[in-house]
Amino acid sequence: MDRVEVSTVVYLPAEDVYEFLLAFRRYADYSEYLESVRQFGDGGAGTEYALRFEWWKLHYTARSAVTEVDPPRRIEWRILTDLDASGRWLIDPIEDADGSTQRAGEPIRGEDGSAPKTEVTFVAEYAPGSASDGIVDLPRFVSLGWVIEKIKPKIREEAERIVRRVVADLEGETRDVALRIETS
Template sequence: WKLSHTVRSRVTATEEPHRIDWELVGGIDAHGSWLVEEAESGCAVSLVVTYDAGSARGTLDLPAFVSLDWVVDRVVDLVVEEGERVVERVVADLEGERRPVDLAVERR
């Protein structure tokens, strides 16, 4: 069994150059912000995500024996990996070369 799901987002507001708000389009109820703050060695970029796990129940076609909580626990690692790729690409676009980035994830 393998789960595949594509999500699309749209920008809902911006506060240049410090904030980009977004929401998912269709299906899962999720929204968030990219926050950019000055830091000692450049800038710190945060991705804040808020979602209603219950909204995924009707969107995802899960087998009867698979709980949504189990899926969410596994998806977090994939989201972190994708976040690292996105941030590395943004840094490369802004700085003109690729470099590793530090990405910390907090789960509440």
């Protein structure tokens, strides 16, 4: 399995971050290649999504599902069709030196150490070789292997873009976001 993990700090309480991330339909606004999201369910465990991707000459709709939630700490998901892939959002409050954390609904107090802080981590794991041959209608002389090799770096770029845009929406403004990125 290949894996990409992107983490950063958000200046909001974990509960607020969790509720925001659970609203998955917004993700089409954050991705360059995700054109639309249709939701079937309330957003919790068991909710399914139809994710319409477009890249180059390719168009594909993936079906995914939220498989488990642990409010306000974790949202697990899995792709249901054509590809072995899964992932999660991890939401971890960062305690201040005095051991306190910010409560949901309290005002944000700036980046001087007095603000609520939450570490947000996006993880995606996928097996590129598990993609079904008929997954997309490929142009003549283009192999699925070629497409997979071209898409691999796009997955990392998309993960970074999504996390940066989520932070901007959560905090209400764009800032230079320090990301920790791990791939394997």
